[in-house]
Amino acid sequence: MSEIMNELDGIYAVWLREAKIYVREKERLISSGFSPLLWIFGFGTGIGSSLGTVEGYPYQTFIYPGIVVMAVLFTSLFYGIYIIWDRKLDFLKEVLVAPVSRASVFAGKMLGGATDAMVQVIFLMIIGLFINIPLNPLIVIQAFLLLLLISIAMVSIGLVIGANLKSPEGFGLVINFVMWPMFFFSNALFTLENLPAWLTAITFINPLTYAVDAVRGVILGINHFPIYLDIAVMMIFSGIMMILGVLSFRRM
Amino acid sequence: MINEGSCSGEGEPAVIKTEAISKKFGRITAVDELDLDIEEGEIFGLLGPNGAGKTTLISMLCTIMKPTSGKAWVNGFDIVKQSSKVRKSIGIVFQQPSVDDLLTGRENLAMHNLLFGVPRGIRKQRIDEVLSLVDLEKRADDLVNTYSGGMRRRLELARGIMHHPKILFLDEPTLGLDPQTREHIWEYIQDLAEKECMTVMLTTHYMEEAEMLCDRVAIIDYGKIVALDSPHELKNRIVGDVVKIKQKHPDIEAMKHLEYVRKVEVKKGLVYLSIKDASQHLQDLLAHTGPIDFVEVRSGTLNDVFLHYTGREIREAGAEGGFMERAMKK
Numbered sequence: 001m002s003e004i005m006n007e008l009d010g011i012y013a014v015w016l017r018e019a020k021i022y023v024r025e026k027e028r029l030i031s032s033g034f035s036p037l038l039w040i041f042g043f044g045t046g047i048g049s050s051l052g053t054v055e056g057y058p059y060q061t062f063i064y065p066g067i068v069v070m071a072v073l074f075t076s077l078f079y080g081i082y083i084i085w086d087r088k089l090d091f092l093k094e095v096l097v098a099p100v101s102r103a104s105v106f107a108g109k110m111l112g113g114a115t116d117a118m119v120q121v122i123f124l125m126i127i128g129l130f131i132n133i134p135l136n137p138l139i140v141i142q143a144f145l146l147l148l149l150i151s152i153a154m155v156s157i158g159l160v161i162g163a164n165l166k167s168p169e170g171f172g173l174v175i176n177f178v179m180w181p182m183f184f185f186s187n188a189l190f191t192l193e194n195l196p197a198w199l200t201a202i203t204f205i206n207p208l209t210y211a212v213d214a215v216r217g218v219i220l221g222i223n224h225f226p227i228y229l230d231i232a233v234m235m236i237f238s239g240i241m242m243i244l245g246v247l248s249f250r251r252m
Numbered sequence: 253m254i255n256e257g258s259c260s261g262e263g264e265p266a267v268i269k270t271e272a273i274s275k276k277f278g279r280i281t282a283v284d285e286l287d288l289d290i291e292e293g294e295i296f297g298l299l300g301p302n303g304a305g306k307t308t309l310i311s312m313l314c315t316i317m318k319p320t321s322g323k324a325w326v327n328g329f330d331i332v333k334q335s336s337k338v339r340k341s342i343g344i345v346f347q348q349p350s351v352d353d354l355l356t357g358r359e360n361l362a363m364h365n366l367l368f369g370v371p372r373g374i375r376k377q378r379i380d381e382v383l384s385l386v387d388l389e390k391r392a393d394d395l396v397n398t399y400s401g402g403m404r405r406r407l408e409l410a411r412g413i414m415h416h417p418k419i420l421f422l423d424e425p426t427l428g429l430d431p432q433t434r435e436h437i438w439e440y441i442q443d444l445a446e447k448e449c450m451t452v453m454l455t456t457h458y459m460e461e462a463e464m465l466c467d468r469v470a471i472i473d474y475g476k477i478v479a480l481d482s483p484h485e486l487k488n489r490i491v492g493d494v495v496k497i498k499q500k501h502p503d504i505e506a507m508k509h510l511e512y513v514r515k516v517e518v519k520k521g522l523v524y525l526s527i528k529d530a531s532q533h534l535q536d537l538l539a540h541t542g543p544i545d546f547v548e549v550r551s552g553t554l555n556d557v558f559l560h561y562t563g564r565e566i567r568e569a570g571a572e573g574g575f576m577e578r579a580m581k582k
Contacts, residue, residue, distance in 0.1 A: 006369045013366035021354050090348040094411075097314055098367035099339040 010100030014108025015115070022116050032120045036071040040064065040127065054191060055222050064133050065216040066188030068124050068143075069150060072117045073208065076151045077179050079113035080158025081171045087252075088168075102249040106159065110245065113155035114148060121147050133219065142218045149234050150211045156241035163248035182208045187216075192224045207237040265328070267292045267419055267451045268313065273322035274475075275308050282308040284475035285322065290453060290468075295445050297466035298455040299554060301564075305475035306455035307347060310421050313453070314344050327418050340369070343417035345408045347424045347455075353397040357388055357407050360396065361414060368415040382410035386440060402433035409437065413444060420444070422454035426461060438465050459554040471558055478561040483554060490514075490560050491552030493530035495537065497523045498546035506540060513537075515560065526552065526560070 022028055040060065044067070048059030055062060086092040095105055121144065128135055135143075157178065165171050185199070186208040192200065203209045214230035217223035223230075268290040275283040283305045290296045298306045311317040313326055315335040324331045327341035351360045358379060365375045383389045386406035396404060405425065412420055425441070426434040442465065445452050456462055462469045463483045470480040479486055492514065502523050507516050512533045514526040527533055530549045538544065558564070 002369075009366040009369065013363045016366075017352065017355065017359075017363055020359065021352075024354050089353075090346060090350045091352050093316070093346055093348075094350045094352075094364070095367065097316055097339060097344055098364075099336050099369065100367055101336075 006099070007101060007104045010098065010104040011108040011111070014095060014105055015111045018109065018112025019115055022112070022119070028116070029119070032071070032075050032116065033123050035074065036067050036120070036124055037127070039067045039070065040131070055220075057220060057222075060131065061133060061220070062222075063189055064128060064131070065143075065219045066186075066212050068121060068128075068147065069186075069208065069212045069215055070183055070188055071120050071124060072147050072151050073154050073183060074179060075117045075120055076113055076154030077158040077161075077175050079116060079155050080160070080162030080175070081168055083109065083159055083162035084165060084168050084171055087166075092252075096252060102252070103246045106242075106246050106249045109159055110152060110155050110242070113158065114151040117151040117155070118144070118148060135219065139219055143215055146211070146214050146218060146231075146234075149231070149238060150208075150215075153207070153211075153234060153238035153241050156238065156245045160241065160244045160248050163245070163252055182206060185209075186212055187224070188212050191222075207233055210234055266290055266325075267294075268296075268324070268326050268453060270309075270313075270324040271322055273309070273312060273319050273324050275305075275312060275317065276320045282475050283312070283319075286472075286475070286477060288470065288477075290451060292451055293445065293449050294467050295441070295452045295454070295465055297462040297469040298453070298472055299457065299459065299462040299469050299558070300455075300472040301457055304472050306472060307423055308475075309472075310423050310453065310455055313338075314342060314421055315339055341418045343412035343415065343420045345405075345412045345420070345422045345425055347427060349404050349408060351396050351404055351407050351411065354395060356393050356395055357383070357399070358392040360407065361411055364411045364414055370415050378414050382414045385413075386410045402429050402436075405429060405433070405437060406440075409440060413448070413450070416448065417450065419451045419453065422452065424455055424457070426456075426458065434461070441465060459558075462554055469554065471554070471561065473558070473562050479557060486554060486557045487552045491526050491556040492528045493526075494550050494552055494556060495525045495527055495530055495534065496546075496548040496550075497525070497541065497544050499523065499541060499544045502541065507537075510537065510540060526556070 040063075044060035044063050051059045053059070053062075083092070098105075125135065125140060125143075158175070161174055161178070162171060165174065185202045186206050187203060188208070192203060192209070195203065210225060210230040210233040213224050214227055214234070217227055217230070266289040268288060270286050270288045272285040272287060273283060274281065274285050286309065298309065300306055308317065312319050313324060313331060315331050315338050318332060326338045329337040329341065331338050351357075352363075355363070361379045361382065362375070365378065370378055380389075383392050386409055388403065388406055388410065391399065391403065396407065399407065409422075409425070412422075422441070426437050429437070438461070441452060441454075444450055454461075454465070466483060468481060469483050469486060470477045471486070472478065479490065481489070498521070502518070504516055504518065504523070507513055507523070507525060510533075512528045514528065515524075516526075517524045525537070527537070534549060538547070
């Protein structure tokens, strides 16, 4: 029993540190709110004014779930860079020599990253209320849980990459090769109908497609896949990423 | 918190033991088949130039690095197979500061309590105890990025001992600190070792630190132990006193044959003699040398011991230089 308590304390310690730093570094908070706003208001309004409606919704409303998923994707993936800074500044050593399993250290970091992303989600949902996104308490809770699952998967990818690289520059390079293809080859900005066959194939193997589909289904009622398939894909993907994450942390 | 009572390690099994432990980085051998036995309550120093392998050795004992070959036990636990138990028995103060800048001193300590499994009921008490021990109570709730270098070191030290480890590892504990702070930290360490019956293993390239603080010192160079004993023994047995003489035409051979002279060296036109006991033999020595221009007598230091074994001074032997040389040799 005391072993389990020890590990839980360890997870809590790592998470608490991440949460405190997130709140203290104002730049992190501000920057995480900025780019989704550009997408919703700049891109959404601009493209939307010449596009009319998609599936019965104004374009800005149609891409709202995709933009929220994008915000989670970007924040979560980029969170992995802090592990490189932690190592560079030697802060991580204290945690790595502690009598706590690497799985717990990973879990603490993962929850820390998910916390960052979910703060942003709350912010974006408040924005959503002002631009006529059909949100009600049940939808908000469902969307929040789905986005948390997405965030856990994406933070795990970021941490796997961060744990295996030594330089922040390298991280930036690698993450761009993960982030942009995942975003553009998903249904975040367009529907899955009438796509050329090659693009359909890519979107179907992109886990982010299922994430966007699930969130859009919950918020706007537009589903391409059954919701249980979306959730199953995300859970399996999260599971694989977490295992890779723990393995990477063990080698650190 | 403090267990009174003696801390005689006599007859006890070694608290730290290594058997032919080695660590290689590619072609470079950082630690080369080291054997060590350290007893309970001892303050043990690893003295050597930068790059001698001191930090690598400590990293292996702390389970941060795995040895390439050889074995080691810390507090009776195998460092590879029982690393988690080793971690529970030790405290570490790293060479590079590792306290978190954006947390307060108290928050850093609270985090350590959680990570090292200090029982819930005594966490707050432990924090207060160590804070007062290192005189940081007044600044405990300030962010660490407002601390001076000495304060950070003290906080690290407080953190390292807060979970009452049996063994404390200190990697260059006073690197880059001013002399006054350094002496303070030495006092803390000595106090702790005595009162808490803690075994301390520290690395340093400051001779004074090793001389002042350590019960025994291992001088290491290129990953090997070149000498191991108490600082007093090392100095007296190996070097004794050093006599520096300036003379136009010194008779080196004659000097070498005097029974109390251990070693004669000529450097930059000056003759350096290692002598068993200068106060006793100086007159006799000068009678043999004949008229001289200049003489100076001083006690031997650990640096002289290092010089004796390696032919270099500790300060001369820089990290990169040493590493490169080694890389080239192989």
